[in-house]
Amino acid sequence: MSGPKIACIGVIGKADNPLHISLFPPYSDSTIEFSFLLNSCLDVFDIRCKQTSIDQDLGLLHAIDERLAAYGWLTTTGVKLLIIVDVFGQEEAASAGKTAGPAISGLRDSDMKPAFRALQSAYIQLLQNPFYSPDDHVPIPGNKAASLSACQQISNRRFIADVKRIGDSWAPGNAV
Template sequence: MSGRIPAIACIGVIGRHNNPLHISLFPPEERAPLEFQFLLSSCLDIFEARLPHKTADQDFGLLQAVDERLAMYGWLTNTGVKFVIVVDMEGRPSNPLDNKGSTAIGLRDSDLKPAFRALQTAYIMLLRNPFYNPDEHSPVTANAEQRFGSTQITSRNFIKEVKRIGDAWAPGVVNI
């Protein structure tokens, strides 16, 4: 594991009714989509269990460590939408030009706050789009899939921004 730094493996946006709105994998060709769908679903109970004890802070921190390699972190918006970031602790090779050494780096809860803030900003920009209706992506809406085709977010700008966030994040980055 020497010479490698943590990287984002998956970003999931989960609706207020626990329906997946968007899932991005990093890098997509090396990840199994079904595995990460199950991982994202497995953290929903943790959100529910911690919800009564949360105050104004939206950062749920470490939700669960899946194994020695993958860890899941969560963030809850005011509208009940959940952001989940799965971090691969052996994510990508470190830059040999950095003088930070080649030892494994651990994560602090604060390391992911810039990524969550950037995700929240991207989601707010999506909501500000007059052509986006969040209720179209809710499974509670009667026959949503028949009327609208999908409960997934299909905005190219949002998807591109999520990809940018996933690619740009690294431990210690303060602004994304």
């Protein structure tokens, strides 16, 4: 039996613009579905920021269905880190048939902290790169729809490799 696996990692800018989205097998071809799921998580970020004084770790944002759960982390600069976890794992996701009952309760918020810390460290290293300009990734004020599509996503190879390593190596209880 396979344990929980990361299905998607999203890095969302202060203006709710996607900076980076990585999908992991068997969800590699589900870009539109996960873009929608990440976008729906932004509403939860907004609600929690308005209602409580939060720390960086938002924990479980919402259970998407019996298989997928979204977790969130807010950086001090307002960048949102999102991880969607397949709580049943890759092997069972590929098999046909339905799963019996939700397993989200078996995954604790603390299981996600190593992945978020590693992801935040990768983002900090990216910001320390003198050739990376975060201003290139900020939407231009004005027409929101036009500006969100016009801003660039992160293309730094080291950052992308770090995100892939985090997504591929994370498991509950393991350091990333």
